[in-house]
Amino acid sequence: QVQLVQSGAEVKKPGASVKVSCRASGYTFTAYYVHWVRQAPGQGLEWMGWINPNSGGTNYAQKFQGRLTMTTDPSISTAYMELSGLTSDDTAVYSCARIRDSGDVADAFGVWGQGTMVTVSS
Amino acid sequence: DIQMTQSPSTLSASVGDRVTVTCRSSQIINTWLAWYQQKPGKAPKVLIYRASRLESGVPSRFSGSGSGTEFTLTISSLQPDDFATYYCQQYNSYSRTFGQGTKVEIK
Numbered sequence: 001q002v003q004l005v006q007s008g009a010e011v012k013k014p015g016a017s018v019k020v021s022c023r024a025s026g027y028t029f030t031a032y033y034v035h036w037v038r039q040a041p042g043q044g045l046e047w048m049g050w051i052n053p054n055s056g057g058t059n060y061a062q063k064f065q066g067r068l069t070m071t072t073d074p075s076i077s078t079a080y081m082e083l084s085g086l087t088s089d090d091t092a093v094y095s096c097a098r099i100r101d102s103g104d105v106a107d108a109f110g111v112w113g114q115g116t117m118v119t120v121s122s
Numbered sequence: 123d124i125q126m127t128q129s130p131s132t133l134s135a136s137v138g139d140r141v142t143v144t145c146r147s148s149q150i151i152n153t154w155l156a157w158y159q160q161k162p163g164k165a166p167k168v169l170i171y172r173a174s175r176l177e178s179g180v181p182s183r184f185s186g187s188g189s190g191t192e193f194t195l196t197i198s199s200l201q202p203d204d205f206a207t208y209y210c211q212q213y214n215s216y217s218r219t220f221g222q223g224t225k226v227e228i229k
Binding site: 045046059100106107110115 | 123158160166209
C-alpha cells in the first residue's frame with residue numbers, strides 16, 4: 001500500500017539545522033510532489049512547501065524562504081526537508097504528505113507520513 | 123498569498139446536533155478546497171475535496187458546499203467519533219494554505 005515513512009524525533013539547539021527524511025513506497029515516487037506541513041504543539045497546520053521529485057523544482061512558503069531546503073533522492077524514493085537557523089518557535093511535528101490518487105494536477109492531501117517531532121531547546 | 127479564515131475556532135455541540143463550520147478565502151479559489159479532520163496525535167484525514175466531493179469511506183453525514191470565497195462543512199448529525207479538529211485548505215495556487223482550525227467539543 002502507499003506509505004510515507006519518516007525519520008525519528010530530533011532535539012536540536014537554537015541556531016542549529018535539522019534534516020527530516022520521508023521515504024515513499026507503494027507508488028512511483030517521481031509521479032507526485034511531496035509537500036511538508038508542520039504543527040506546533042497545540043497549534044494548527046502550517047504548509048511549508050513542496051518539491052517535485054521529477055525535476056527537483058521547489059516552492060516554499062514565504063515565511064521559510066532563506067532557511068528551508070527540500071531535496072529528494074529518487075534512487076531511494078526519499079524526500080528530505082532541512083530547516084536551518086532553528087529557534088524555539090520551530091518546535092513542532094513535521095510531516096510529509098502527498099495528494100490523493102485522483103489523476104488531478106492539484107488535489108487534497110490523501111497520504112501523510114507519521115510525523116517527526118523536532119524539539120528546539122538549549 | 124491566499125489567506126483562509128475559519129469560524130468558529132471552537133464549537134460546543136451534543137451528539138445528534140447539526141454542525142456547520144465556515145471557511146473564507148482572501149481570493150477566489152473556485153472549488154479548490156478540502157476539509158480535513160484531525161484527532162490528537164494523528165495525521166489529518168481528508169473528508170471533502172473539490173469543496174463538495176465526499177472522500178471514499180467518509181460517512182455521508184459529512185457534506186461540503188460553496189465556491190469562490192465562501193465554503194461550509196456540515197455534519198448533519200454529530201456522532202461521538204466526530205469530536206475532533208477540522209481544517210479547511212485551499213489548493214488553488216502554487217502554494218497551499220490551511221485555515222486555523224475549528225475544534226468541535228462535547229457540550
